[in-house]
Amino acid sequence: MSEVVYEETATMIAAGELQSFVPFGREHCRNHPNAFNLQLRELQPASELWSSDGAAGLVGSLQEVTLQERDRECWQLRKGCVGVGGEEVEFEEELYTAGNMVVWSQGSRSQASSVYKAFTVDSPVQQALWCNFAVPQNKKEEMEQTVCIVQSSCVNVHSTTGKDFISPLPFQLSNLWATKFGLLLERKNPASDALLSPPGEPLPTVFSMLHPLDEIAPVVCKPAGLFEGSRVQYVSDSTMKIVFSCCQPSIVVSYDTVQGTHSVWALRKVTHDERSTVLRCPVEPVGTPLGLMTSGFLTSHLRNVSRLDSPGGSGATGALHSHQNRIMTSSPGLHSRVHSPSISNMAALSRSHSPGMAAPSFSGAARFNTSFHTPSPRGHHSLLLSPNSTTNESVLVPEMEPIIPDLCMEQLWSETATASSHREMSSQASKVFLTSDLCENHYLCFLVESHQQLRCVKFIESNDTSQLIFASVTSIPAKDAEPLQSIDAMLVLEASGSLVLYTGVTRVSKVFVPGLLSPTFSLSNQPPHLSTPVENISTPANAASRHIRRLDEASMPSPVSELRGPNTKHHEASFLEDYTFQQATSYIHALRDPVCNRVTLELSNGTMLRISIPEIATSELVRKCLQAIRFILPKEAAMKVLVKWYNIYNAPGGPSAHAEWNLFVTCFMTLMGYNTERLAWTRNLHFEVPLSPVIAAKKARPSDGGSDEDWEYLLGSHYHRQMISQPVCGPVDSYSGTAVSPPSSPSLRLDSSAPLFHHIPALFYVLHLLYQELQLDELQRAGASSLVCLLQQLARDLQLEEYVDLYWRDYPSLISSFTESCLMDQAQIGQMQRPSFLKAEPPSMFSWLSSCLRGEEVLPFPFLPGICQRTRLLVLSYALYIVGDENATSTDVSKYLAKLSAGDIYVGCRQSSVKFDLSSENLAEKLVVWLTSEGFTLKDLESVPFGVALPIREAIYRCREQPCSDWSEEVCLLIGRQDLTRQAHKMTLAKDKAVSLSLEPPTTTEADEEEDGMSDIIQEVTGLIWSQDLRVHEVRRLLQSSRPVRVSVVQLPEVSDHEYIEEKENKLLQLCQRTMALPVGRGLFTLFSYHPVPTEPLPVPKLNLTGRAPPRNTMVDLNSGNIDVPPNMTSWSSFHNGVAAGLKIAPASQVDSAWIAYNKPKSPELANEYAGFLMALGLNGHLTKLATLNIHDYLTKGHEMTSIGLLLGVASAKLGTMDMSITRLLSIHIPALLPPTSTELDVPHNVQVAAVVGIGLVYQGTGHRHNAEVLLAEIGRPPGPEMEYCTDRESYSLAAGLALGMVCLGHGSNLIGMTDLNVPEQLYQYMVGGHRRAQAGANRERHKSPSYQIKEGDTINVDVTCPGATLALAMIYLKTNNRSIADWLKAPDTMFLLDFIKPEFLLLRTLARCIIMWDEILPNAAWVSSNLPQIIQENIGNASVSEDMNLETLVQAHDYIIAGACMAVGFRFAGSANSDAFDCLYKFARRFMKGLTPAAAAVVSTGHYNLHTCLSMILLSLSMVMAGSGNLKVLQLCRFLHKRTSGEMIYGFHMAHHMALGLLFLGGGRYTLSTSNSAIAALLCALYPHFPAHSTDNRYHLQALRHLAVLAAEPRLLVPVDVDSLKPCYALLEVTYKETQWYEETTVELMAPTMLPELHLLKRVKVKGPRYWELSIDLSKETQHLKSILSRDGVLYVKLRAGQLPYKDDPQGWKSLLASTVNHRNSGVRAFKPEAISTFTSEPALVSFAEFFCKASDGMKHREDTLTLFSAMLYECVTQESPEMLPTYIAIEQAVGALRRSDLPQTFPLWQMRLVVELWDSRVLRGPTSRNGALLTSEFLPVMKNMMDVTLDNWLTGEGRRQVGLGACHACSTLVRVLRTPQILLKNNTYCSQIRY
16 A cells, blocks of 8 residues: 555646736736837737737737847746734735836735836836845834836835935946845956956956945955865956845856856855955055055946946056956866966966965056057056156056945855767756755755756755855756745656646655646657757747757857846747647746745747645644654655645645544555554544545445445444443543453554654654643644544553543543544564653643642743744743742753654753742742743734643733833733833824824814914813913913004093004004013924924914004004104014924924925015024024034025024034034124134124024033134124224124133033133133233234224223123033132122122122022022121111112112022022922012002112013013913912013013013923023023013024024823823823932822923822823933833823723722722622723723623523623723733633533533632632732632532532433543643631532
């Protein structure tokens, strides 16, 4: 019988799914009006062109077209894969090229093809291919998928993400190859190359491009072979052609056109040593100028993009000699190059001229000068210049740095060259591919058409996987071949025309293609001289001439094969095809486009068919068994089995899928030597399976004659056994002897000559392990019961009693029906190979887990790597979590797992019973993280049986309670914390469309309201922060400047109409002062609230300076000419308007250079707005994206505002970077930074001021010496002659001071290398006055002649220099607490000195002094007053002031000093919302407000202006403290001052009040101020306490600097967002402050959304229960995580606990599910209404369960108790917050129910119950503490256990025997035995140990 089984030749399999194939791209191109189509139409009559049936499709018509035309159409297919909803969907992708078009389409069996992308390029496409480029993305590389299209002069690269690149080609390409690293480019070798190569080193032929933006670099190679000493050199061998490249493994196959051999190279990144070897310059002193020329021309070539084959350059191919002219293959002796110079000659050359030449190096830039190739008498040494010739060639050449090679090709293997006769030399392989066989051997196959054979080279990876080792070569006769990846096989087309399937080099079977005649004709009528297969040559169409030419050329390699693209197959026509079978039916003559298991057949008539080859198995069970068999058998035996099975399974008209297992069993047992006809249960299988001819060795007998076997069959039938079941009921031990059939029956012997007979024990063992694996997967447990039938038979025959017993226990009712065993005599058993790992005691997974739970010692569990993955996972999980060995998953794996190998077993050591002492929390974390790293997901957990899964669920439950904030997304998914999972997705609100925070406000708002520029404030968040009132609307109303203002002037009787109009316009002018100041505040209010659409310009609200006069609403306009309006009044206000609009753009938006330029307005009057917009883009960091070209454009326009905005913007964007290009940009605008001899540029004064501040910003905190020196001098820059530097000097001096302060920010006395500058002393002098010092250095010349206008003399003008110097000192010594400097800044204590100083400067000094003594600032009124000097404290408010005191001076000094101290408090507590600071400042603000009332005397003494200035500063300080908080009291102050528009309220005060309002609602309440040094510097610039008098006033302070306050803003609003509804919600936060010198570690509770304090003050932020899942963010380790959350709109995802309602719906927490259970424990369950579940949990599973299983319906009336039970389960799941436990509860209930009804065909549920009980017991034994963490906490489990005990007791006592029937009695005792283990019962709610045996 076995002979029949192994006759392979007779087999044939059927191919499936036949369909005709036409490339989709052709269809698409047909409709495309491109040149190719038109050309074709001219070539051919239209009728022939497109025939609909595809038979005479394009390919058919192309047969007549010339070769070039035909080469224009090609396509390739590949497998595409995309995850759709968690499922992987496979499809085919096609890349089709024709003419100038490339079409990329996708389609699958279930879905029609569609175009994914189509490209049309300018010139004909030479080649198109897919390639993946590695793009480094923050520390790891990401692959970018692209399509590369080759044209003659460039490569176009289009990525799937929409990026396009064009890489110009410096030479003509012959081919392009995709590799793992990028592209390989093969240069076309011009003919001249070969002729002229002898003189020098030939130029490289292979280049690499790692990314479309990288340079093209030559590739180096490392040939193998002893002769070479494996020298590294450039690939410059023109005879080497690449024929194949592959990414995994990274290899390249090349062909040597001279030797006719193929070589395989590994492609890898070049190492450092190789790089230096190749680039090495001569080491010894160079004798001749040749040394200069080692720098080759390559660089110039690639860089000058000249053609290497252009006429000028064609001659020179290298200026260097090398020791050898080409790479030797591994057989060096056979073909040495004819024209290579002899070695001795070379050696002499290199000695005399150029010592370092051994490694030719390409660098430098020798051009192809004609002199290089002038023929010279010295023959081919013309390149070495004669000693007396001049060296002009090489000296004229400029040096260029070399191009560094990126990739190296290392030779791995080479064919041995064939005999030297030219006739038999192989031609270049027309196809190369990788394939693997069913036993995982890998082959590299190449098809050599000249010999009609496929050569397969087997290769293996070496141990370190870096190297591939190539082994034997096998040749298969073949005309064509293609690999079938997914079924580990390849399809071969033999010369006879038949298709054969091979796996590796093993022939499987012929493939029958239905509908095609298999070519059975004989080939005897072939002409004799064509009997050797020859290369087919396609030539133009005349057939007769073709054959004549063919005979001459037969011996030469075909010239055409070079033109062949990697995937175009030409239609060869052989002699036979032309003449003999012109009329015969078409047959296959080529294969192409394999994808997975599908391949295209090209027929001789030009049509194409797509077929699929069937897989080896469809059922998961059969597949797993085959894997196990393959794993354990030797490779040859395994291969036989697999091939045998494949043929049986796929025979034409084979079985349906459901019969697959039966067929497998029959086949498998037959191979082991069983006679499956004689075994009753396998014979039954035959009735289901059609008798396949392979298995039916003898024909089935005709049915009329009966036989003895029929009787035996009846006796063996299931019915018969049921009838005589009495004897079966004996004890198990005596059972194995009783077999129904008499032992003498010869038919049940095994055939010991069967191929697998010797391997039966090993096979049995691996299948047993597979059986254990299947039991751990609910989805495959059905397979286990099928497998157990086969296993029990083998176990009986191998006489393994223990195993049979185990199967009995698992499937009592199933196994009891099997009784036969086949006899083997001892001799036969002796023949078998008993592996050492087959122990007498069967490995059982459940018992192993059970002993783990009981804390017993466990032996390592055997497993099959790669097959039993679930086993491995669960064993290690239990070892880690239950045994508590934290190294179980790393170093101690062998203690728990014994890995089976094909030869033997590695026996693990016995595990010592050490008790590991670790907290279970820690273990739970470790377990969860490890499971995730193994790729275990919740979906997998659902398929783990409930008992086994319980410990894992418990670990997950524990981790869910207290997760780490930095776990990866996968871990958070596993523990069911969607809030954390979402957090791990780095999303901002606006990007994440699901989150509705960035929704537009409701559409009911009127159209005109939309234009005020404030509509983007996120309503939902502000609505939560300020839920009680409409303060945000009020702020919008106060800050809007786009609507006309209301001008209400009452016309008195005596006022004429004309005067009345003037009066109205004057009033409007006053109101406009306010309107023009509003945008500054609006910019702060709407800060970063908008994500622009890249296709639309930014909406900028109009600045409306008109008015409406009631009652008729008549228009009032300033342009009527009735009153004088200052010129350029609106220029700065529109600048501010532009800034305000630009500041809306969030830093995270997508903004690019084009969009910025696109916003440029058409009309010149909007230029100021655009200037402001540019500055705003700098403040939010987007200006860095603006191209340098555009920056240059804007600056050359010479528009003052644009320059100011641009310079400040660029500098802010590059804050503190010392960026050189920006420094240059700024320096041009600062005369002091230019060399003294430079041309005088006429730079407007304000632009100079902006540039100086810009220098400060760019060099912030760097302490850069040169800039500090220049700026120090600039503070006191004297006025020059001819009105230079004479106007607005104050603002320039101030800017220089601020810039100096920023450069040396916070450095204090540690200014490195600046001691000689005496910075503090010089600044002190500027502050108090004195003699001017001589200018040092470069500027001496500049300030030679004094000003003719301003007479200052030699003294310093303190009024100009004091403010800048004071603030510079303040910033340099910021927070240093340097008392000596602070004392310089004290206010003077005598009346005399007070008279000498401007009160304003007192404010600055006080502020400066306080922020230097940072730590002494206290938030109370006493501290503020303590800054007043003694003299003021004594005299203010004192009635009797002495004569010599000037009260006015004192009062003014008093007010300004108080204001300065208040500002200091504002800075110190900025953004903290500190209540003490607020109360203190508010008190002073009220005091100043009182002073402003007309009745107050203060106005008289202080003056209105001074009081207002002080009030404004205090108001700003209040806003700084309360920034972002929207405090109502401050809002009321701002609103009060907003309404004051009388004459004395100048533009500057309005600006201050509205800045305060903007700061108060900074960023719509999402931002607040920081107190970092950088922020304080920015605020000092922005809040400088001198405000402009009118809208064009920049004398004391440049208005643009007011916007720098943005640099101090930081996002600190934390917005909890419910992860289920994606809506912002309230959540309770617990914030813990670190300990400081002022207070202990404190914890406060805040209701979020809330502003967090500054992060460096915090230790921990925690979301508190009980409403939401807890989540703790620890800031003591690192603050980056929280920072990134805050910067992404502060979205913190929270998840509502089940049974809870959000705070909004249930503020007090009285409606929650648990609230009702407080009064009495059990009433909760009874009061629980399942219908109400949906309000308490969003878990869809629970809601559906309540819907369908907990509602009483008509049919369920009698199941009242079940409903109650289900409701109780549901209640438990919701309140215990473990919805995933519901299935477990139900499963336990089902198991117990089945046991009580005693319908248990298998003991599986009981095993699960036992594991559950054991886990419970182990938790109880540990004491009550560990029970809190347990999942099953209720009384449910003990009740269930009790029920089981009662049932089992009944069975044992015998009552059960009568009920159950005697047949199942044996099963009962088995069950009882399974379950009886020492266990703990629950009686009267006390735990008592009751041990039963």
